Amino acid sequence: MWQRILNKIAALSMIAILLVWNVFPVFAYAGEFMKPGKAITPGKSFAPGQAIQGGQFIAPGEVYEPGEAYDPGKAAVSGQPILPKSPLNNGVFIIPNATAPLPGSILWQLNGMEQGNALQGGAPVNGGNGVSNGKGPNGGQVMDTGKGPNGGQAADAGKGLNGGQAADAGEGPNGGKAADTGDGTDGGKATESGKATDAGDAPDGGEAEEEKTPSLLNTLVKTTDGERGWFSHVTGIFDDFKTYGLGFLNRDVAGAALSMMAGFKIEKIAGTTDGYKVTGQKNSKLFDSLYQRYKGYDVNGSDRSLGTHTKRIKESTFNQFLQSKELRPKGMKLSTFVANSIKSGVIDGWSPFTKKIFTSPIKSFKDRSLFNKAFISKSNMIKMNGPLNYAMAAAGTLWDYSPEGNNSKKGYFSSDFFTDLSTEVAIGVGSTAIGSIASSVATGMVAGSVVPGLGTVAGAAAGLLAGLGTAVFINRTSLGKGIKNGIKSGFKFVYSNIGKGLGKVGGLIGIGK
Amino acid sequence: MELESEQRFKFFEGNGLGVLISSVIFGFFGSAIPDWSFGILLLNLIITIISLGLSRYWYQSVKSTIRYNSLTSFIMLITMGVYMAEPILRLSFGTLVFWPFLLLYLVVIGYALFKREMIFQAFHRPGKSKIVFGSYLFVIILIIISAFSFRNGQELILMQLLDDQEGVFFFTVIMYLGGLFLSFLSFALLKKPEDIK
Numbered sequence: 033m034w035q036r037i038l039n040k041i042a043a044l045s046m047i048a049i050l051l052v053w054n055v056f057p058v059f060a061y062a063g064e065f066m067k068p069g070k071a072i073t074p075g076k077s078f079a080p081g082q083a084i085q086g087g088q089f090i091a092p093g094e095v096y097e098p099g100e101a102y103d104p105g106k107a108a109v110s111g112q113p114i115l116p117k118s119p120l121n122n123g124v125f126i127i128p129n130a131t132a133p134l135p136g137s138i139l140w141q142l143n144g145m146e147q148g149n150a151l152q153g154g155a156p157v158n159g160g161n162g163v164s165n166g167k168g169p170n171g172g173q174v175m176d177t178g179k180g181p182n183g184g185q186a187a188d189a190g191k192g193l194n195g196g197q198a199a200d201a202g203e204g205p206n207g208g209k210a211a212d213t214g215d216g217t218d219g220g221k222a223t224e225s226g227k228a229t230d231a232g233d234a235p236d237g238g239e240a241e242e243e244k245t246p247s248l249l250n251t252l253v254k255t256t257d258g259e260r261g262w263f264s265h266v267t268g269i270f271d272d273f274k275t276y277g278l279g280f281l282n283r284d285v286a287g288a289a290l291s292m293m294a295g296f297k298i299e300k301i302a303g304t305t306d307g308y309k310v311t312g313q314k315n316s317k318l319f320d321s322l323y324q325r326y327k328g329y330d331v332n333g334s335d336r337s338l339g340t341h342t343k344r345i346k347e348s349t350f351n352q353f354l355q356s357k358e359l360r361p362k363g364m365k366l367s368t369f370v371a372n373s374i375k376s377g378v379i380d381g382w383s384p385f386t387k388k389i390f391t392s393p394i395k396s397f398k399d400r401s402l403f404n405k406a407f408i409s410k411s412n413m414i415k416m417n418g419p420l421n422y423a424m425a426a427a428g429t430l431w432d433y434s435p436e437g438n439n440s441k442k443g444y445f446s447s448d449f450f451t452d453l454s455t456e457v458a459i460g461v462g463s464t465a466i467g468s469i470a471s472s473v474a475t476g477m478v479a480g481s482v483v484p485g486l487g488t489v490a491g492a493a494a495g496l497l498a499g500l501g502t503a504v505f506i507n508r509t510s511l512g513k514g515i516k517n518g519i520k521s522g523f524k525f526v527y528s529n530i531g532k533g534l535g536k537v538g539g540l541i542g543i544g545k
Numbered sequence: 546m547e548l549e550s551e552q553r554f555k556f557f558e559g560n561g562l563g564v565l566i567s568s569v570i571f572g573f574f575g576s577a578i579p580d581w582s583f584g585i586l587l588l589n590l591i592i593t594i595i596s597l598g599l600s601r602y603w604y605q606s607v608k609s610t611i612r613y614n615s616l617t618s619f620i621m622l623i624t625m626g627v628y629m630a631e632p633i634l635r636l637s638f639g640t641l642v643f644w645p646f647l648l649l650y651l652v653v654i655g656y657a658l659f660k661r662e663m664i665f666q667a668f669h670r671p672g673k674s675k676i677v678f679g680s681y682l683f684v685i686i687l688i689i690i691s692a693f694s695f696r697n698g699q700e701l702i703l704m705q706l707l708d709d710q711e712g713v714f715f716f717t718v719i720m721y722l723g724g725l726f727l728s729f730l731s732f733a734l735l736k737k738p739e740d741i742k
Contacts, residue, residue, distance in 0.1 A: 292668075335638070367558045370563075489684055494625060504717070510581075
């Protein structure tokens with residue numbers, strides 16, 4: 033028994049030794065590198081979120097009750113007509129029981145009627161035959177109306193004959209001639225009718241000669257005449273230069289230049305108070321007439337001339353010579369000279385009346401002193417002043433409002449025509465005044481200087497530049513155009529009120545109603 | 546023409562008035578063409594004030610009336626020249642064309658200043674002087690151009706042939722040439738009466 037116990041003990045010991053020697057080294061080695069890690073620190077506990085606030089409890093709705101099943105109904109009976117029966121009324125008009133429209137009502141009479149084409153006027157009856165025998169088919173009818181005092185009457189007559197085409201003819205400015213042409217009873221007068229510009233044609237059917245009357249613009253400024261193309265323009269330039277250019281050159285510039293070159297001088301005689309001597313030489317024959325003309329001057333309407341070797345003239349004579357050349361006389365203030373130049377420029381250039389008409393009461397229009405003689409004098413006309421100033425200022429406006437112009441529809445009796453005309457004249461007067469001032473200032477100042485002979489050329493240049501400046505300013509700058517429009521508006525306002533006033537006066541006395 | 550016995554008037558009855566009027570008229574054109582400019586107007590007003598100041602100074606300091614008249618006439622013509630040259634210089638300012646215009650103006654002024662004795666003699670004793678002939682020829686050409694360009698503020702055939710831009714350029718060039726001409730002539734007036742032989 034002890035043996036068995038010992039054997040068991042020995043066997044268990046052997047097993048224990050074998051295990052220790054096989055397993056112990058593993059644990060011993062592992063103990064060297066296996067170290068304990070850090071202890072895990074506990075995290076924060078999660079806080080509970082906020083409960084969702086608000087909201088409504090959804091109350092359960094009522095449960096729909098199912099409806100009743102549809103009754104399929106009864107089936108339609110086939111063969112039954114949809115429209116109710118009615119008796120046939122074929123061939124019978126149903127006349128409404130309404131009152132008849134009132135007679136004479138255009139509305140009812142013409143309602144529904146389609147408008148036909150207007151009757152076209154026939155071609156004017158060509159009464160060419162009337163020229164030869166005066167028995168034109170329409171001559172008799174025209175005779176009654178053709179005797180009207182003016183062409184307009186004759187135009188109406190033509191309207192009746194040919195459906196209104198003659199109406200245009202009646203509006204022609206020279207319609208007065210047409211009145212004569214109405215006397216178509218004798219063929220001889222029908223020939224005269226041919227001279228009528230427009231109106232003469234229609235009433236008597238006479239064959240008017242198509243003779244173009246030159247316009248006023250072409251007549252005054254021939255450069256604008258293009259009847260014969262470029263040839264007319266070129267010849268017109270020479271005509272205009274002869275008319276407008278040389279007229280000025282003769283007197284103011286060329287004469288002065290030639291006199292200077294000829295050594296023409298007026299010098300004070302030493303030791304005298306008002307004695308002057310005139311010296312000079314003869315000029316070349318080619319320009320001698322201009323030179324001689326420059327030496328001439330005007331004294332109370334009589335022509336005189338300074339000789340080239342006059343020994344002595346008085347200062348008053350010298351001053352008259354200077355004044356006739358529009359130069360500053362001796363002893364005259366510059367302010368007076370400028371004022372006189374403006375007066376002569378504006379009054380002689382534009383006013384047919386003297387200043388007396390504005391300053392003193394008018395007793396009689398027979399008083400000749402009321403009228404400005406210089407306005408229509410030859411010397412004034414040569415400088416294109418006086419009536420020619422108006423003609424030139426009006427030429428453009430007259431053309432615009434003529435049947436050929438841009439404003440032909442408005443015509444000469446419109447307030448626009450008078451507005452434009454007045455504006456052009458006002459600008460013309462202003463431009464003349466500015467040119468006169470500039471020219472007289474330069475001439476007058478230099479006349480008293482060390483080189484008085486320079487005054488003529490400096491004055492001419494200053495006057496021209498002032499005129500050019502005025503024209504460019506008024507026509508080519510926005511400010512100038514604005515001023516021009518302002519002047520025009522002023523005249524328009526005045527003429528409109530005059531027209532209204534005349535209308536009221538006419539209404540009071542029964543005219544124009 | 547004689548050179549003596551010129552009468553001295555009050556400042557604004559004589560040449561002082563002329564200096565003022567010419568500056569007002571031509572200074573206005575210089576300010577208004579090709580378009581209105583307050584800046585140029587201010588410049589022209591300053592020129593006018595200086596001109597009037599100088600004239601007033603000469604009125605008091607220069608004893609000879611002819612000399613006084615000559616100096617004030619010089620001021621009038623030279624300022625007219627400036628005013629007439631302004632439009633084209635304004636129109637061409639900022640372009641290459643501006644410089645030739647300015648240079649030509651300065652050259653003419655310089656030449657006339659240098660040759661003032663010759664210009665004076667030309668008008669003092671004209672004879673067959675080319676300067677006098679040229680001056681009158683220039684004025685005659687100016688008259689011919691003007692005769693076909695404008696009359697009493699109205700445009701005639703030459704102005705009507707040109708549109709707005711062309712017309713303004715063309716006529717400002719004419720004004721410039723006229724200004725050069727007046728500036729050129731003005732230097733003849735610097736001759737002293739006592740130096741005339």
